[in-house]
Amino acid sequence: MQQNAAPGPGEWAEFKKKIQKSSTLKDLETIEQELFGRKSGAMTLAMKELKNLSPEERKDKAKELNEQKQSLVDHLEKLKDELIKPDSAMLVKSDSIDATLDLPKKEQGHLHLVHEFTRQVEETFGRMGFDVARGPEIESEEMNFNKLNVPEDHPARDAQDTFWIKSNKKGKDRLVLRTHTSPVQIRYMETHEPPFRAIFPGKVYRKDADATHSPMFHQFEGLMIGENVTLANMKAVMITAIRELIAKDTQFRFRTAFFPFVEPGLEVDMKWKGDDKTKEGEWLEVVGCGMVHPNVLRNCNIDPDKWQGFAFGFGIDRMVMIKHRIPSIKSLFPGDVRFLRQF
Numbered sequence: 606m607q608q609n610a611a612p613g614p615g616e617w618a619e620f621k622k623k624i625q626k627s628s629t630l631k632d633l634e635t636i637e638q639e640l641f642g643r644k645s646g647a648m649t650l651a652m653k654e655l656k657n658l659s660p661e662e663r664k665d666k667a668k669e670l671n672e673q674k675q676s677l678v679d680h681l682e683k684l685k686d687e688l689i690k691p692d693s694a695m696l697v698k699s700d701s702i703d704a705t706l707d708l709p710k711k712e713q714g715h716l717h718l719v720h721e722f723t724r725q726v727e728e729t730f731g732r733m734g735f736d737v738a739r740g741p742e743i744e745s746e747e748m749n750f751n752k753l754n755v756p757e758d759h760p761a762r763d764a765q766d767t768f769w770i771k772s773n774k775k776g777k778d779r780l781v782l783r784t785h786t787s788p789v790q791i792r793y794m795e796t797h798e799p800p801f802r803a804i805f806p807g808k809v810y811r812k813d814a815d816a817t818h819s820p821m822f823h824q825f826e827g828l829m830i831g832e833n834v835t836l837a838n839m840k841a842v843m844i845t846a847i848r849e850l851i852a853k854d855t856q857f858r859f860r861t862a863f864f865p866f867v868e869p870g871l872e873v874d875m876k877w878k879g880d881d882k883t884k885e886g887e888w889l890e891v892v893g894c895g896m897v898h899p900n901v902l903r904n905c906n907i908d909p910d911k912w913q914g915f916a917f918g919f920g921i922d923r924m925v926m927i928k929h930r931i932p933s934i935k936s937l938f939p940g941d942v943r944f945l946r947q948f
């Protein structure tokens with residue numbers, strides 16, 4: 606009679622089926638309680654019944670119950686593992702990326718107008734076969750003036766126009782913030798054998814400030830030396846550069862001008878419409894250029910009877926002002942994104 610009260614193998618099999626059918630951890634917990642609950646779990650009760658059996662019967666029954674118990678626990682654990690392991694359907698829900706979702710645009714910056722333009726300059730002249738080199742912004746008086754044939758009494762050497770740097774250097778070694786990129790011509794000629802063509806972009810400094818002048822601004826110098834390089838070659842290079850860098854229909858004019866390091870010397874003006882009210886626009890001086898003076902070639906140990914060529918210096922900021930119709934050079938340097946975002 607007592608034997609009949611204890612669950613038989615059929616009942617354990619029912620529990621196993623129930624376990625298999627469970628789809629949540631909560632279901633499994635309920636079954637676990639039904640089997641192993643301390644007070645009324647089926648297995649707990651069956652184990653308690655053992656003490657009412659005769660010693661022989663008890664031994665066999667205990668063995669059978671222990672096997673069933675182990676098998677039920679194995680089933681439970683296995684299913685628990687499966688339910689805990691995220692299946693692919695769950696992953697799709699929680700980890701998926703919706704490539705069609707329309708997110709707010711991330712703000713993307715761009716190079717500053719001056720640097721963007723400088724890269725275009727390097728590309729444009731690169732296509733014409735020009736190398737790119739750079740020189741220091743702190744120069745000696747020798748490099749910035751003397752070797753460029755600038756006379757002792759030239760006003761550019763004046764403390765009113767040039768930033769001189771305090772140091773214990775004397776004479777031609779005195780230091781200045783370079784007033785133009787022309788000293789890089791000297792550095793390049795002293796270290797290269799002609800023929801060559803190169804440009805030298807960078808910052809320059811002058812004591813000047815208004816709508817079209819800034820105490821720091823950008824230039825790119827150019828130099829082309831060969832046996833038969835002429836003023837006509839120079840004009841062709843200038844015109845190509847202006848049209849490519851600003852616009853095909855940019856208005857410009859060549860004027861004669863004086864620079865001690867060229868002979869003859871020219872200047873190029875371009876039409877600047879910085880202000881919408883002045884429809885006509887006004888001429889802005891943008892380039893100084895000319896045939897390299899024989900004294901300059903000699904100063905760099907290049908024989909002027911064999912070699913000749915041209916040099917030029919473009920004002921980068923002014924070209925940017927013309928290209929983008931910017932009314933004041935001062936807008937270019939504070940780094941105000943409200944200004945920069947417009948381009």
Ligand code: PHE
Binds near residue numbers: 787
């Ligand atoms: N260095 C001159 C300037 O800054 C420009 C220039 C360069 C003129 C080369 C002639 C030749 O004004």
